[in-house]
Amino acid sequence: MLETKEWIKRYFEEASDAVLIFKDDELIVCNQLATDLRDELHLDPKYLIEVADASVRQKFSQTDNCFSCAIKNHMQEISVPITLANDMPHPLKYFMIYHVIDADNHVYSLTLKNRGTIQRMDQLAQQRRLNQYVNRAYEEERKRISQDLHDSIAQGVYSAIMGVRRLRDADVSEAEINQLTQVIEQQLDDTLSEVKGMALDIRPSVLDNFGLLPALKVLAKRLEENSGVTITVVGNANTDKLSTNVQSVLYRIGQESINNALKHADANEIEVLLVTHDHYIILEIMDDGKGFNVPDHQGFNGRSLGLMNMNERVKALNGAFEIKSTPGVGTTVTAKFPFS
Template identity: 30%
Template sequence: MKKGVLAVPLFWRIFALNAVVLAAATALLLWAPVTVSVPVVFTEALVLLGGLAVMLVANAVLLQVGLAPLDRLTRRMATVDLLRPGQRLPVARQGGVSQLIRAFNDMLARLEAERAASSTRALSAQEAERRRIAQELHDEVGQSLTAVLLELKRAAERVENADLRADLRHAQETTRESLDEVRRLARRLRPGVLEDLGLVSALTALATELSTHTGLAISHSFQPGLPALDEQTELVIYRVAQEGLTNVARHADATHVEMSLRHSDGVVGLRIRDDGRGLGLAHEGAGIRGMRERALLVGATLDLGASPTGGAEVNLLVPLNRNGA
């Protein structure tokens, strides 16, 4: 409809559809060579019932055409997910339904912006809290366990009883394992290697540590010449890789995982592929939704699907035109 022409409200559109059906029925009764007797004979009743059926079918078809935009709007409202931005309905013309669809699209845009802003604040606070806890684990718990380890070592050297010395040695080993576990947790909470050595070194250390801790075979390949990324983008890629590998180790029953980092055409892509049991009909849990929220922070897209090896595949695509290279 051209600009300047008054839009027809939905009420008058439905009224016009029904008026067309009734007008057609009236014309049929006026010009059709059919009369109604008293009492009604069978052939006359058959003609009237046939005309009624035709009118009902025509009315149903016309209403379905007129209300189809509302059906599309209802389905989209039931399936919309703010973690998958850009889900908009096309607005083809003016009118009451088109105004409703346009308002729904505007509402989605506002909700996506508000969700992105709140996710940014929440994840920033989460990272700050992780750094604080990691620092306390390193400074307080780590130093205390180190002191206990040294005391046990000196006590074991002074004790002459062989059985007691063996017990102290066992306590020393247990303390050393606890200290290693505390350090491992601190590294997971605050990846210092990411800040000191960069993304590639951090991903390599993550794969090596997880493989050693879980026994899962993890192979990785990183394309040379990776563009320089800002701190937030590197942290998002690292956290997505960390969560993806952790999910494979916990839930996939896989024996081998492939992790790769590529860049081309202004996009940096992280891919994690395993040979486990795949996604199946499982619903997305908090871990996957957390990865989607992190992806939104840098304008990236996260896709999950089946891998050629029979397991699951995670693909994170980060556009460089948003974050710069």
């Protein structure tokens, strides 16, 4: 038991956060980091209590400024942003956590946590959630491709195989052979077209051979023919100096934005604009569809490239991403990257 207490004491003293424990608003114990802050910054613990007091009063004004009552009756813990050493070249930014230890005896703690550390932890947590989402999205995409291969490509090839087997039948007349040959040829042509369509969806060769703008024009033409919706691609952008990653992301954003407009917006016209300025390149996809409320669609979803994934992929390459949409008016998706 004594050894356990020693471990707890050592953990308390070596904690990476400054911890101060009070009883009846009087400091009774603090760890080494809190002691160092008090000594170096001439920090008065009463000041920290006043900051926490003001924050609680702001949140619970109905308690008539009863600090202890507010904490006891409404919540066990509260977080307050606080900056110390404002007069120094590098101010220290913390979150101060007020935590009730024993409400009946008015014992509580104030813990100063470095804001940079917390933000970094939040970023790591966000990155883990994003990785989980991307993995789910990729898995959904693989399932879709597998389903297409099974339902369409495999069935087309199997039908052609059955037709070839019939050709070996000695009882088939010449007229039947000619008719069957035409059927098999048509089946293989349809299957080949579907394979080419899948290849274009996965990675268009025109993007590698001719660049981003021609690839977007080929994409628009194909989707326009399939949907009947007018899709226009205009621009003056020379993307030769863009990295392959940036071109790929811009193409995917164009592809996903057009597909979203066709599937969900009931658009009559879609315009894609790709232009370069002195220091950046902009891709804009505008539609005249029914629009939507953007905040309602920023979470995780099952699409291959959702709005959140678009944003994260652009930011990872030092770009900027924005979606503007108004119900009943339309949607504009914008991606911007530095350009020289």
